[in-house]
Amino acid sequence: MPIHIYWGEDDFAMEKAIANLRDEILDANWTSFNYTTFPPDYKNAAIEALNQAMTPAFGAGGRLVWLMNANITTLSDDNVLSELQRTLSVIPDNSYLLITSPNKPDERLKSTKLLKKLAQFREFGLISPWKTDLLLKSVNDAAKSLGMRLTPKCAEFLVEAVGNDTRLLYNELGKLQLYLLDSNQPLDVDTAAQLVRNSTQNSLQLAGAIRMGDTGKALSLVADLIDAYEPSLRIVATLIGQFRTWLWVRIMMETGERSSQAIAQAAEVRNHYRIKYLQQEVQFLSVQQLISCLPILLELEVNLKLGAAQTLTLQTKVIELCQICQKSRQ
Structure with a gap:
């Protein structure tokens, strides 16, 4: 799907997903031609991004246009809505539009309703601090993605130490991974407690x-x-x-x-x-x-x-x- 909407407060998890999307869409040799970002302070950023997304990719790979911290799904704007209606359905198959925002889309807006029909939405919300079962799953999933094994007590300790801070979790796991090197043994709580500040x-x-x-x-x-x-x-x-x-x-x-x-x-x-x-x-x-x-x-x-x-x-x-x-x- 050429249109992606990423929203939520977990900026680290969102950054990882954006990096994966870039790698999936762009050809490294053509990135400078096919990758454009529009920060929130860019004049007429939304309309310029939509116009850029209408341009087919050059060379190999696809085109990615990233509209950063946009308010398309949270603030009503007739000019932007008109441009969305004109362009969204005819964006080329090899051109992708990414819209990111820390705020939850407003389901009442016409722009959000239109995007719901044509875009893929993905939430990056922080886990509530009291939902320890979800935090524990997040710790174990992160460790697995890095090829690490944790004892149950070690995973519980990391939940207490980092809470719902995904960036801190990966930083601490990266440090522990360096300590373990190529060890096949699961990381125990005593070792983790020496390296992680709780x-x-x-x-x-x-x-x-x-x-x-x-x-x-x-x-x-x-x-x-x-x-x-x-x-x-x-x-x-x-x-x-x-x-x-x-x-x-x-x-x-x-x-x-x-x-x-x-x-x-x-x-x-x-x-x-x-x-x-x-x-x-x-x-x-x-x-x-x-x-x-x-x-x-x-x-x-x-x-x-x-x-x-x-x-x-x-x-x-x-x-x-x-x-x-x-x-x-x-």
């Missing part, structure tokens, strides 16, 4: 300090994470995932549910044996306290995405969260 574990320690209402320890952990150059949004993602899990466990406890399997399923906890530990962790917190923490975490995420000062914003919201959790111990 920053997510520190973020979980931060969640634990907040749960206990220990403001001093929580602020100290915030400082440690920042000093270790841990991305603030990844810290927040870990906190949101942990508090969401605690909330579901507490809700199930208050409804009288006794089955650890049922609680694990509701809380999306892969290993139901973890439930008894989670129940112990939330025994002094109420459902209302945990619910009150979620809007603060959401506000923290939004403020950081809007460019607020990282250290001050984290410190302020961590103090607020600790104060909520302290109420059960007063």
Whole structure:
């Protein structure tokens, strides 16, 4: 299919897919003639890209036109829509148009509806931090693609260490691959722990300090994470995932549910044996306290995405969260 729409926040996975698409379409000897990119700041980028895609490829291989970070599927534009209607159905078979965007296509737009009929859509979404089963599958799939074998405990450790950061996952696996060289033995957790910095574990320690209402320890952990150059949004993602899990466990406890399997399923906890530990962790917190923490975490995420000062914003919201959790111990 000559038209591809790639969208989602996992830019690393998208970059890999784009590289594969380039290799599949382009002939290396004719790349300079047949490969064109249109960045978002290019004047009339969408219309120029569509016009370029109408040109048949020169020489061997196909033509690839990449319209980067485009808003065709998220913003209504009559001029662009008219050009889409004119060109999409008559793009030459050996000319390919790639449109990328970090945002989900708006199904209500006429441009999106038109592209749905003629294009191949592919999502590159980040896995939610609390979906540990999908994260575990992602780690094992990535290791398999690199020709590596991991012990189950090692795979679980990597999930804790990298979370849903695909770029970091491949970076760490690349480092471990160099260490293993041509060894046929599966990588064990002890070896991985020596080479991979488990920053997510520190973020979980931060969640634990907040749960206990220990403001001093929580602020100290915030400082440690920042000093270790841990991305603030990844810290927040870990906190949101942990508090969401605690909330579901507490809700199930208050409804009288006794089955650890049922609680694990509701809380999306892969290993139901973890439930008894989670129940112990939330025994002094109420459902209302945990619910009150979620809007603060959401506000923290939004403020950081809007460019607020990282250290001050984290410190302020961590103090607020600790104060909520302290109420059960007063």
